[in-house]
Ligand SMILES: CC(C)[C@H](C(=O)O)[C@@H](O)C(=O)O
């Protein structure tokens with residue numbers, strides 16, 4: 001199992017250690033060996049090498065079958081312009097370089113953890129179980145032209161961004177969404193703004209046509225993005241899988257994350273267009289949360305999101321579905337049985353990163 | 365008080381009647397006379413005149429000092445393409461025609477109504493009290509080019525939307541946001557995506573410079589849109605006034621609305637660049653919710669949002685701050701004292717539109 005480890009800043013390396021221990025154990029159980037190397041990324045890479053994504057890191061990732069990513073950024077680099085901040089300056093080039101077009105984010109809240117959600121318990125009787133599929137390499141993030149021009153002899157300024165989608169880009173993300181829906185309740189909701197955007201009109205038509213032609217077994221619906229922002233909070237139980245374009249996905253996936261209570265529990269997979277040496281999708285796997293500078297170095301960070309990201313890596317880039325499920329079950333079992341880090345403790349005695357990891361290792 | 369009444373579809377006319385009765389009473393108290401005429405808009409206008417916004421309606425609005433708008437759309441017109449649906453086909457041209465660039469949406473939840481919010485009560489100890497200022501005539505809604513082209517001899521298709529902002533457009537919405545913040549806690553949060561978008565870099569710089577130069581009394585902060593989508597749900601109490609561009613405002617204002625519990629309580633003002641005959645902003649005033657086809661004709665719709673939209677009209681387009689506040693107080697008093705329509709009753713006996721209106725008239 002050849003992958004690159006990009007742990008990043010603050011709690012990044014702390015929770016990464018937990019994930020690697022879990023992966024070591026599962027690999028041993030499967031009779032496989034981990035073959036990974038660690039590389040600089042994010043704020044610490046800016047400090048050490050002057051860039052958030054050093055050439056050497058990229059080269060190492062090129063030679064691997066997947067990337068296990070921690071998290072990057074923090075107060076130390078907050079005075080940098082927004083576009084030079086570690087998260088942005090590391091993630092966007094990585095996505096572009098490896099054409100990581102499909103971001104898969106499980107929005108999962110175990111019923112036992114409903115207290116962690118900001119939503120009233122009776123709104124989420126069974127917890128939450130949604131998957132967000134976000135297109136990750138198109139739309140307004142990368143569309144050209146992007147420019148800023150002086151107008152009227154400099155008395156005004158105009159800036160432009162361009163949102164572009166091609167039918168082929170929409171089809172490939174729809175394919176990923178269909179696969180996700182098929183592994184679940186076969187209900188897919190496509191989110192767009194087809195009453196205002198040309199790209200959304202194309203989005204809606206392409207998703208409709210593609211599902212009709214290739215996945216008549218999928219129950220497809222369409223929702224406008226403003227309504228989706230309401231429905232996620234009003235009644236998350238109505239969603240199974242939703243798929244949307246890059247910018248809407250950025251907003252809605254974070255909204256989905258917050259109703260799930262703790263970012264410390266949420267993982268994500270970003271799958272590439274190209275295949276790795278196993279013929280499976282090259283991918284980048286990372287927790288949904290950030291570097292949590294306030295708790296860094298204290299050994300109390302929740303390692304679950306990073307561990308679950310490792311599970312997603314086994315599933316998608318290494319085809320080890322059983323091993324992935326085993327990790328997911330172990331995490332759930334430990335949390336449900338009441339072993340909790342501070343972010344999800346709610347009055348219980350909280351355990352540290354180390355103890356949490358031991359418990360999960362024990363449950364494997 | 366010369367305004368046009370565009371009641372629209374389903375419950376639109378029902379709640380409009382309530383608003384007009386309240387406005388009649390307040391006008392009488394102020395020694396003023398209402399001078400309004402009703403005009404077709406939305407689905408019923410499509411049916412009667414073949415267009416959601418007839419020329420005659422536009423002409424009548426031209427001759428008035430403000431527009432009191434109900435709501436439009438519904439199942440009857442849902443088979444129309446998204447871009448021809450009544451809401452879209454009525455509202456976007458109205459916004460463009462009257463350059464209604466500033467959408468002001470109070471996100472208000474009385475502490476007495478916390479039960480109506482999907483958020484846990486302890487997350488909103490004081491209820492919710494936020495104002496969203498959304499830029500309404502710029503950005504990706506109206507930017508050109510918007511186009512769809514065949515590629516590679518028709519084997520692929522490409523669609524494009526363009527997000528454009530000018531410094532001058534950002535300055536005028538910032539001015540509105542400053543005014544709103546000054547009437548409250550003087551805290552303004554500007555929401556953008558400056559780590560990805562050129563338009564957001566311009567947005568952030570313009571808002572910063574403008575506030576620094578013209579409103580040093582305002583405490584300004586900046587937040588990325590994905591984070592804002594999280595923070596609104598996680599801890600709405602941190603917001604006083606937030607200001608954002610058109611598309612982000614579309615999404616975030618609806619997210620804000622849903623945490624406030626019932627759309628039946630939320631109003632909005634869309635202010636124009638041009639002044640009316642009183643030298644005050646021309647404006648369009650409408651409830652945040654829709655036409656509620658499921659309860660139309662039953663006399664049970666909540667009239668508060670429409671009544672409160674009337675109050676906003678008195679405030680912004682007619683300069684009647686006292687009268688506006690009186691209406692807002694009356695609505696709050698009635699609701700707090702326990703008279704509730706079905707959407708906010710929660711086990712209490714619900715009253716109908718008529719009774720609710722009578723109570724509010726009585727409290728004026
Ligand atoms: C860092 C930023 C560019 C990125 C995005 O907007 O895609 C982040 O918010 C995310 O969602 O992974």
Ligand SMILES: CC(C)[C@H](C(=O)O)[C@@H](O)C(=O)O
Nearest residue numbers: 195196226451452455456614
């Ligand atoms: C109808 C639609 C075009 C409109 C918008 O997106 O602005 C609506 O959602 C709104 O928020 O008023």
